[in-house]
Amino acid sequence: MDFRDNTVLAEFRTEIRDFIGEHLPADWATRGGDDDGGYGARAIDQTRAFQRALADRQWLTMAWPVEYGGLGASHWQQLIMNEEMAYHRAPGVGSNMGVMWVGPALLLYGSDAQKAQHVRAISEGDVWWCTLYSEPGAGSDLAAMQTRAVEDGDDYVINGQKIWTSGAHQSDWGWLAARTDPDAPKHKGITMFMVDMQSPGVTVRPLVNMADGHSFNEVFFEDVRVPKSSVVGEVNRGWYHMAVALDFERSGIRSFSVGRRIVEEYADYTRSHPETGERRPSLRYDLADRAVEVAVGTHLAYRITDLQTRGIVANYESSVSKLFGSELAQRIQATGLAMLGPFGALTDVDDGWAPLRGRVGRGYVQAVSSTIAAGTSEIQRGIIATRGLGLPRG
Numbered sequence: 298m299d300f301r302d303n304t305v306l307a308e309f310r311t312e313i314r315d316f317i318g319e320h321l322p323a324d325w326a327t328r329g330g331d332d333d334g335g336y337g338a339r340a341i342d343q344t345r346a347f348q349r350a351l352a353d354r355q356w357l358t359m360a361w362p363v364e365y366g367g368l369g370a371s372h373w374q375q376l377i378m379n380e381e382m383a384y385h386r387a388p389g390v391g392s393n394m395g396v397m398w399v400g401p402a403l404l405l406y407g408s409d410a411q412k413a414q415h416v417r418a419i420s421e422g423d424v425w426w427c428t429l430y431s432e433p434g435a436g437s438d439l440a441a442m443q444t445r446a447v448e449d450g451d452d453y454v455i456n457g458q459k460i461w462t463s464g465a466h467q468s469d470w471g472w473l474a475a476r477t478d479p480d481a482p483k484h485k486g487i488t489m490f491m492v493d494m495q496s497p498g499v500t501v502r503p504l505v506n507m508a509d510g511h512s513f514n515e516v517f518f519e520d521v522r523v524p525k526s527s528v529v530g531e532v533n534r535g536w537y538h539m540a541v542a543l544d545f546e547r548s549g550i551r552s553f554s555v556g557r558r559i560v561e562e563y564a565d566y567t568r569s570h571p572e573t574g575e576r577r578p579s580l581r582y583d584l585a586d587r588a589v590e591v592a593v594g595t596h597l598a599y600r601i602t603d604l605q606t607r608g609i610v611a612n613y614e615s616s617v618s619k620l621f622g623s624e625l626a627q628r629i630q631a632t633g634l635a636m637l638g639p640f641g642a643l644t645d646v647d648d649g650w651a652p653l654r655g656r657v658g659r660g661y662v663q664a665v666s667s668t669i670a671a672g673t674s675e676i677q678r679g680i681i682a683t684r685g686l687g688l689p690r691g
């Protein structure tokens with residue numbers, strides 16, 4: 298298969314670059330984009346404005362059906378959009394969960410009324426979603442979750458605690474998995490809900506990460522009432538709906554496109570700072586390895602798009618992409634630190650000594666979490682072994 302852009306796709310790519318040029322400052326990407334992963338107070342305003350501008354052209358959710366705010370665009374167009382947005386460090390890339398997996402899951406499992414309300418609103422760029430799966434006692438073993446949703450008249454009443462909830466402090470809605478049948482086998486008693494994060498009884502408490510940023514939170518549910526119309530898909534089959542949403546979360550070209558940008562920046566840096574190569578003669582080979590790995594990862598993402606084009610929802614392929622992309626992100630940051638030596642650890646943008654605006658030191662620390670978030674590398678290897686290679690469960 299030839300993965301190069303045909304004429305139509307090449308024109309579309311140019312159109313996206315022009316749009317980015319019009320809507321972001323000229324030095325936006327070289328400054329490092331929003332630099333804080335998109336969750337800072339300033340970043341969220343920028344992000345929302347940029348996402349609205351995309352939504353005005355139906356570009357935020359371009360592959361969705363026209364009646365739900367998309368353009369019915371091809372998966373290849375969507376891929377090119379995601380590739381360009383990530384490469385140019387556009388605000389909101391990687392943090393709009395509504396666009397990335399809640400909307401796609403609702404399109405598959407939501408009722409017509411849910412699609413009309415929520416899918417449409419996501420496509421308009423005005424609502425922000427968070428993902429409420431993990432609990433203090435249920436991370437890798439997600440099916441062990443204890444948050445309960447109990448039927449009461451026309452409502453469900455929710456009690457329990459979620460943890461590591463990215464962006465909960467800025468979200469309007471929560472995509473929640475909760476236990477509805479405590480007596481069923483653990484994978485068979487879970488249901489998916491949509492929860493208004495302003496509901497009485499929802500408390501969000503910040504958790505500060507080791508890079509000193511506030512991206513995730515604890516979320517407590519105390520007698521939170523949600524109408525039965527908030528159930529997504531079938532009651533007690535939420536595990537299976539969540540698994541598909543996780544496959545959406547784990548696939549994509551973002552990490553490879555971001556990686557390509559960084560490797561190019563490193564190469565530029567070594568050209569203008571020859572002392573880096575003198576200090577570490579193997580740097581040239583390390584950079585070549587990273588560049589090859591980025592190309593391999595990009596083709597993994599293209600493969601998933603090819604599957605989607607043929608109507609197949611990627612499954613173990615998403616885990617392959619997530620595993621390779623998250624471990625590569627760490628290797629890229631380690632290469633950056635090796636290139637810069639001790640200066641690489643400096644992160645203060647204003648003191649004049651931190652090369653590349655301190656992105657390498659910050660990125661190195663932030664990349665640690667990439668092999669944990671969305672399921673650890675061990676869990677991805679387990680999925681690849683069982684679903685991909687058909688090996689027996691241990």
Ligand SMILES: Cc1cc2nc3c(=O)[nH]c(=O)nc-3n(C[C@H](O)[C@H](O)[C@H](O)COP(=O)(O)OP(=O)(O)OC[C@H]3O[C@@H](n4cnc5c(N)ncnc54)[C@H](O)[C@@H]3O)c2cc1C
Nearest residue numbers: 428429430431436437461462463666669670671672673675
């Ligand atoms: C930056 C970040 C953002 C996150 N955002 C969200 C979010 O928005 N919403 C949300 O719900 N969650 C979120 N999470 C939580 C994330 O999904 C969990 O941290 C992850 O699934 C691991 O669970 P745990 O932390 O409980 O670790 P544990 O499950 O306790 O794992 C501890 C270690 O044991 C290993 N291990 C566990 N089970 C096995 C096994 N069967 N085989 C081999 N090794 C095993 C793991 O790989 C890991 O190394 C986020 C996490 C991070 C780091």
